[in-house]
Amino acid sequence: MTKARGIKPLSSQRQVTSNQTSLGRQNIFCSQCASQVPPARMPLVLWCLLFVSASPLPGGTTQPSTPPPCSTHGAFQLPGFQAAGDLMIGGIFPLHYRVELPITNYTSAPPKAQCHGFDPRAFRWAQSLRLAVEQINQNQEFLPNHTLGYKIFDSCATPITALRAALSSLNGPGEENSPLCTGTGRLLALVGESGSSQSIVLSRTLQPFRIPMISYFSTCSCLSNRKEFPTFFRVVPNDDYQVKALARLLQQFGWRWIGVVLEDHDYGRFALQGLRREIQGTDVCLAYSEMIPKDYRRERVLQILEVMQTSSARVVVVFSGEGELYPFLREFEKQKIPGLQWVASEAWVSAKVLAEAFPFLDGTVGFAVREGKVPGLGEFVRKVNPETYPSNPLVRELWGELYGCDPFPSLPPSTTPLPLCTGKEVLLEEQSAYMDFSGPRVSYNVYKAVYAIAHSLHSLLSCQPDAGPFLNQSCALSSNIDPWQLQHYLQEVSFNASGEEVNFDLKGDSIPSYDLMNWQRNPDGNPRFVKVGLFDGTKDSGKELVIQEEAIVWAGHQSQAVVSVCSSSCAPGSRKAVRHGEPLCCFDCVPCDSGKISNQTDSIECTVCPEDFWSNDDGTRCIPKTVEFLSHDAMGLSLTVIAVAGACLTIAVLGVFLHNRNTPIVRINNSELSYFILISLTLCFLCALVFVGEPTTWSCMLRHTAFSITFSLCISCILGKTLVVLAAFTSTRPGNNIMRWLGPRQQRVIIFSCTLVQVIICTAWLTDAPPFPSRNSQHQSSKIILECSVGSSLAFWCVLGYISLLACLCFVLAFLARKLPGNFNEAKFITFSMLIFCAVWVSFIPAYVSSPGKYADAVETFAILASSYGLLFCLFAPKCFIILLRPEQNTKQHLMGKK
Numbered sequence: 001m002t003k004a005r006g007i008k009p010l011s012s013q014r015q016v017t018s019n020q021t022s023l024g025r026q027n028i029f030c031s032q033c034a035s036q037v038p039p040a041r042m043p044l045v046l047w048c049l050l051f052v053s054a055s056p057l058p059g060g061t062t063q064p065s066t067p068p069p070c071s072t073h074g075a076f077q078l079p080g081f082q083a084a085g086d087l088m089i090g091g092i093f094p095l096h097y098r099v100e101l102p103i104t105n106y107t108s109a110p111p112k113a114q115c116h117g118f119d120p121r122a123f124r125w126a127q128s129l130r131l132a133v134e135q136i137n138q139n140q141e142f143l144p145n146h147t148l149g150y151k152i153f154d155s156c157a158t159p160i161t162a163l164r165a166a167l168s169s170l171n172g173p174g175e176e177n178s179p180l181c182t183g184t185g186r187l188l189a190l191v192g193e194s195g196s197s198q199s200i201v202l203s204r205t206l207q208p209f210r211i212p213m214i215s216y217f218s219t220c221s222c223l224s225n226r227k228e229f230p231t232f233f234r235v236v237p238n239d240d241y242q243v244k245a246l247a248r249l250l251q252q253f254g255w256r257w258i259g260v261v262l263e264d265h266d267y268g269r270f271a272l273q274g275l276r277r278e279i280q281g282t283d284v285c286l287a288y289s290e291m292i293p294k295d296y297r298r299e300r301v302l303q304i305l306e307v308m309q310t311s312s313a314r315v316v317v318v319f320s321g322e323g324e325l326y327p328f329l330r331e332f333e334k335q336k337i338p339g340l341q342w343v344a345s346e347a348w349v350s351a352k353v354l355a356e357a358f359p360f361l362d363g364t365v366g367f368a369v370r371e372g373k374v375p376g377l378g379e380f381v382r383k384v385n386p387e388t389y390p391s392n393p394l395v396r397e398l399w400g401e402l403y404g405c406d407p408f409p410s411l412p413p414s415t416t417p418l419p420l421c422t423g424k425e426v427l428l429e430e431q432s433a434y435m436d437f438s439g440p441r442v443s444y445n446v447y448k449a450v451y452a453i454a455h456s457l458h459s460l461l462s463c464q465p466d467a468g469p470f471l472n473q474s475c476a477l478s479s480n481i482d483p484w485q486l487q488h489y490l491q492e493v494s495f496n497a498s499g500e501e502v503n504f505d506l507k508g509d510s511i512p513s514y515d516l517m518n519w520q521r522n523p524d525g526n527p528r529f530v531k532v533g534l535f536d537g538t539k540d541s542g543k544e545l546v547i548q549e550e551a552i553v554w555a556g557h558q559s560q561a562v563v564s565v566c567s568s569s570c571a572p573g574s575r576k577a578v579r580h581g582e583p584l585c586c587f588d589c590v591p592c593d594s595g596k597i598s599n600q601t602d603s604i605e606c607t608v609c610p611e612d613f614w615s616n617d618d619g620t621r622c623i624p625k626t627v628e629f630l631s632h633d634a635m636g637l638s639l640t641v642i643a644v645a646g647a648c649l650t651i652a653v654l655g656v657f658l659h660n661r662n663t664p665i666v667r668i669n670n671s672e673l674s675y676f677i678l679i680s681l682t683l684c685f686l687c688a689l690v691f692v693g694e695p696t697t698w699s700c701m702l703r704h705t706a707f708s709i710t711f712s713l714c715i716s717c718i719l720g721k722t723l724v725v726l727a728a729f730t731s732t733r734p735g736n737n738i739m740r741w742l743g744p745r746q747q748r749v750i751i752f753s754c755t756l757v758q759v760i761i762c763t764a765w766l767t768d769a770p771p772f773p774s775r776n777s778q779h780q781s782s783k784i785i786l787e788c789s790v791g792s793s794l795a796f797w798c799v800l801g802y803i804s805l806l807a808c809l810c811f812v813l814a815f816l817a818r819k820l821p822g823n824f825n826e827a828k829f830i831t832f833s834m835l836i837f838c839a840v841w842v843s844f845i846p847a848y849v850s851s852p853g854k855y856a857d858a859v860e861t862f863a864i865l866a867s868s869y870g871l872l873f874c875l876f877a878p879k880c881f882i883i884l885l886r887p888e889q890n891t892k893q894h895l896m897g898k899k
Contacts, residue, residue, distance in 0.1 A: 081126065081394070083133065085149020087481070089453055090169035091129045091446075092192030092202065093122045094157035095394065097323040115156040117323070118397040120434030121442075122194070124381055125216070126152050128443040129191055131380045132450035143458055146478070151187075155198050157323065162198035166190070166205045187211055188457070188486050191449045194442070195321065196220035196267045203232045210484035214452060216445035217369075219346065220270045224507040231483075233490060233508040235448045236369050237537065239267075241512035242346060243274035245367050245535040246317060248545045249343070249516070250284050256585045257566040258343075259313040260289040261304065261328070263320040268292075271319040271345065283602065285566065285585035287313035292324050301331050309337045314564035317343040322351045329358050341365075341555045341562040349517050350441055355527035362521055363555030367514035367535060372444035372498035381434065386423030399423065402434065448497050452504075456489035457481075512537030516545075520553045573619035575603045592619040595781050614782045625777065629694050629786035630857040636692040639861050646868055647685035653876050654678040660883050664892045673721045673747060677875065680714035684868040691861040695773040700788035704771055705762040707864060708799040712758035714871065715806040715837075716751045718830060722810050723750070725827050726817040758802055765795035779852055787857065804841060810834045826875075833874030840867045 096115035104110040133148050153165035169187055190206060190213040193199045199218035206213055207230065215223070215234040223229050224238050250258060260275065262268030272289055279285070288311055290304040308316065318325065325348055344366030348354060355361060386407035389395045399407045400418050407423030440447075463475035469488055470476065476485040494503040504510060516533030533547035554561055570576050570589035575598055577590045592598055596606035597615045609615055609622035616623050630636050657674055660666050666674065687707040690699055724747065769792035776785040790796040811834035817827035844863040851859045882889050 081130065081152045083130075083149045085137075085147040087143070087146055087457060088149045088151065088187055089133075089450070090166075090187050090190040090192070091126060091150055091152040092155050092162060092165050092169070092190065092198075093126045093129075093152065094194050094198075095119055095122050095126065095154040097157040099156045099158050099161055113161075115154060115161070118394075118401050119157075120398060120401050123394065123398060124377075124434050125194075125443055125446050127381045127384060128374055128377060128440075128446040129450055131374070131377055132447050132454075134380075135376070136450070136454045142454060143461065146457075146461065148454060148457075155193055155195075157195060157198070157321075159195075159197045159201040162193055162195075163201045163205055166192075166202045170209065186481075188481060188483050189213065189453045189490075191216065191446060191453070193218060195265070196223065196270070197265045199223060199232070200229075200266060203229045207231055210482070210487065212483060212487040212490050214449040214490075216449050217442050220266050221274055222266065222270050224509055226507055229508075231487060233452075233504050235445045235452065235502065235510050236346075237512035237514065238509050239271050239274050241535075241537045242367060242514065243271060243278050244537070245514055245545065246275060246343065246345075247278035247282065247284065248535070249365070249367075249547075250279070250315070250317075251282060252545060252547060253561045255315040255341075255561075255564045256283050257285060257287050257313045257564050258315045258317055259287050259308060259311055261308075261316060261318045261320065262289065262291055263324040264291050264294045265321075265324075267321070267347065268319045275317070283585060285583040287311045287566070287583075292320060292328050294324075296327050298331065301328055302335075304328075305332060305335050305337065308332075308340070309335065312566060314339055314562045315341045315343060317345070319345045319347065321347050322354060325351075326354065326357075329354065329361070333358060333360065339556070339562065341564065344517075346514065350529055352527065352529075355519055355529075359521075360555075362519055362527075363553055363557075364519040365532070365552065366517055368517045368529075369441045369445060370500065370513050370515055371441050371531075372448070372500060374440050374444055374447045377440065377443060377447075378435075398434065399425070444498070448502050451495065451497060452490065452493050452502060453486070455495045456486055456493045459489045459493070460486060516547060518552050569601050570598075570603065572599050572601060572603070574598060575606050597622055611777065612784065625782060625784045627786060628780075628783045628854050630692050630854040630861070631694070632692060635854075635858055639858065639865065640689060640692050642865050643685050643688035643861075646688075646865060646872070647682050650678055650682045650685060650868075650872055653872065653880060654682070656880055656883060657876075660890075663883065663890050665879050665882055665890050668892075672744065673717050673724070673751075674876075676717040676751065677714055677721070677871070680710050680717060681868055681872055683710040684714060684864060688861045688864045688868075691857050691864075695786050695788045697772060700771040700773050701766055703788055704790065704796065704799060705766065708762055708803060709755065709758055711803050711864075711867075712806065713751070713755045715803060715810060716754035718833070718871070718875070719754065719806060719810045719813070720747045720750045721826065722813045722817070722830050723747075725830070726813055754806060758799065761795065761798055761802060765792055765799070768792060769795065785852075785854065787854075800841070804838070807834055807837050807841075811838060829874050829878060833871050836870035836874060837867045840870065 096117050097119050098115070098117040100114045100116060102111045102113065129150060129152065133150050136142050136148050151169055153169060155162035155165050169190065188211070190202065190211060192213060193202055193215060194217035196218040199213070199215045200220070200223065203213055203223070210231060212231045212233060215232070215236065217236055218234060219236055219239045219242060221238045221240045223232050223234065224240070250256075260272055262272050268291065276286070288307050290307055292304070293300050320328075342361055342364040344364050346366065346368050349364070349366035349368045355364075384395060384398070386392075386395055386399060391408055391411060393411070396406060396408050396411060399405060399421070403421060403425050404418060405421035405425075406418040407421055409420050460476050460481065461478055463469075465475060466473050468475035470485065476482065491504060491506075491508075494501065496502070500511075502510065512535075514535040515531045516535065518530045518532045520528055520530050522528055530551065530553075532549075532551045533545065535545050537544055552561075566583065566586040567576075567588070570587075574589040574591050576587040578584055578587045592606035592615065595615055596608050597619050598606045599620050606619070612625055613622035614625045615621070630639075632640070654675065657666050657671065657678065661671055684707070687703070687710055690703045690706065693699065771788045771791045774787060774789040776787055777783070779785060810830060814827045814830035814834060840863050844859060847859045848856055848863075
């Protein structure tokens with residue numbers, strides 16, 4: 001939906017826009033029309049009434065204030081640029097890009113609207129139509145016995161003026177001086193227009209007459225609606241494909257945060273709507289979308305520039321024609337906003353004048369319609385000069401644009417007088433867009449449009465009787481061709497131009513194909529447009545866009561594309577968390593939780609690792625969980641050495657006692673109990689070894705049961721010794737014969753009974769719910785803890801409770817006997833040993849519960865070793881001291897406290 005606009009700034013006067021109407025100003029009527037035209041010709045009268053006062057001839061000639069004759073086409077048709085023929089087509093081009101509407105007070109005849117701002121590029125497009133018609137007429141095999149004629153009109157780049165031009169084209173020739181609008185012209189097809197807003201108006205105007213039109217530069221996707229525009233064709237892809245190509249381009253370079261600037265016309269609005277649709281569901285978001293006002297207002301433009309400057313988006317996509325964009329860019333240049341990458345729509349991507357006027361646009365990328373070859377165009381346009389077309393107002397304006405001079409002094413002076421010149425100046429290729437033939441695109445589209453009509457007419461005229469496509473297999477009459485008959489052949493036309501297959505789909509659209517262009521500069525400073533890629537809409541999804549990135553020169557001569565993101569990409573190991581109330585492209589990067597990973601950039605979610613796996617430190621992959629147990633590492637070996645040392649030390653004490661079994665200190669308090677205590681302590685030390693190593697079914701059952709039984713045996717022996725000590729010192733009282741109830745046999749019964757209770761508890765435990773090895777991954781998710789589950793928590797705490805009961809009973813009895821006479825009262829040492837034992841196991845409970853993994857086993861092992869060492873040293877260290885270091889005190893008298 002390209003805008004073929006000029007690039008001069010819009011004036012401050014009122015401009016004609018797409019939503020304005022000039023019906024109120026067209027108040028000059030043809031006085032003869034209403035009464036002399038029969039009812040059947042009333043539609044023509046309406047055209048006459050509306051458009052008899054159309055805009056003046058190009059060049060600024062004025063009309064008399066008296067009512068003009070009923071002529072319409074003369075006001076728009078280009079003098080000298082028309083050709084008669086029996087097959088007539090029309091052409092409408094935006095030869096001017098600005099219209100000034102005078103202010104009217106309705107007290108006198110309204111003056112004519114004036115077209116200003118000559119566009120040499122559009123003038124070259126018109127020459128392409130003329131060239132194509134001449135080539136077709138010179139080809140003897142093409143349209144034999146028929147001549148193709150044309151009428152070219154100026155739309156002045158506005159819908160209202162384009163409408164007048166369309167209605168003018170419907171009138172027949174030779175009626176410039178007729179007082180009555182009679183005799184419609186035989187217009188078969190129309191080539192036009194460049195702007196989509198103009199093409200919408202033209203298509204709706206021509207639709208009642210069933211006249212097909214082919215646009216060479218209107219890309220609005222709305223024009224593909226066959227219900228609204230059944231006679232519309234175009235040789236340029238519609239904007240659905242352009243915005244699709246732009247969306248692919250944005251994704252290709254990782255531009256996820258973009259701004260959009262658009263013109264206030266159907267072109268800009270539909271293009272923005274299409275772009276939003278294409279980027280929906282992708283990672284591209286709009287930071288802003290601003291519309292350039294139809295009537296240029298600096299205040300509004302400054303507001304747009306402020307948005308662009310404050311936004312973090314570094315990429316700006318512009319949907320606009322040259323005319324609207326030029327003053328905007330001029331103000332942008334004053335503000336000096338750095339670091340922007342411009343993405344051009346096909347409406348201005350090949351606008352050389354913009355590239356010359358604004359060097360900051362270097363590095364711009366955008367899609368242009370495919371270029372092609374127009375044979376003979378260069379030589380043909382060079383013939384358009386003051387000598388070939390003397391006194392032609394359009395040639396006068398062309399020379400004014402190219403050389404800044406007036407070659408026709410005989411004509412009335414223009415509004416802005418120019419110096420005179422000969423008109424023999426040589427046209428050079430470097431002079432403006434008019435002589436730019438480096439890669440004709442729009443001119444090539446005009447050329448294709450004319451040839452599409454010619455090929456369709458040729459097929460129509462070549463129809464064989466009784467083999468035609470119309471009713472009863474009839475053919476169209478060559479002397480009276482209806483436009484709707486031509487449309488049938490247009491829909492099916494297919495031919496080759498510059499190696500490109502030209503045809504139309506059911507919607508009237510052509511093959512979607514674009515060249516990706518990059519704005520660069522030659523060493524001499526002149527701009528050039530370099531093709532760096534291709535978008536082919538006919539290919540499979542994902543393969544349409546091909547880019548030669550090494551050939552691109554980026555904005556600011558950077559070696560890499562600018563980065564334009566609202567938030568930087570989330571690295572593997574993190575996920576995107578969208579910010580509340582902001583677009584999806586604005587997010588925070590949140591590290592994956594433990595046990596979850598993301599191995600891709602910009603992951604939406606983190607994936608949970610399998611049960612036996614855990615995330616690595618970076619959160620990028622799942623690794624097998626660490627299997628943890630109290631192994632033979634530094635901690636396990638230390639506990640093992642301590643346990644073995646304790647067992648060896650206990651055995652050594654037992655050996656000392658056995659060697660000195662006949663001495664008083666060994667015999668004084670039942671040496672048999674001492675032997676039992678030492679043996680049980682040895683077993684206690686050895687029980688600690690079962691806690692080191694990988695848990696198995698047998699080791700789990702043996703750990704707690706062996707530990708509980710051996711400790712119960714040890715405490716039972718100490719309990720028996722405590723009772724003996726207490727009984728021995730109290731039996732000396734008269735009448736007290738308690739010792740006969742605590743003889744060796746009774747002591748064995750006490751030890752056996754107390755131990756048997758623990759054995760019964762352990763047997764019930766092993767029978768009902770024995771301990772078993774388990775893999776605990778709940779306590780520490782990153783590890784698999786191999787541990788022995790107690791099976792029955794009740795049984796486990798019953799075992800410990802029973803040992804605690806025995807220890808407390810020993811402590812109480814020993815505490816009662818602590819002050820009994822004698823130099824070696826064991827009750828003192830038993831009291832202290834039980835105090836240590838209880839302190840160790842009371843501390844064990846919170847430490848065991850709070851210790852994770854293998855440390856729980858280490859705590860239990862340490863408690864066993866600490867309590868065993870406490871019993872060993874408290875009970876036997878004093879005796880060994882006397883036996884080994886103070887043998888003189890190892891006498892009965894000393895032990896009895898007698899001197």
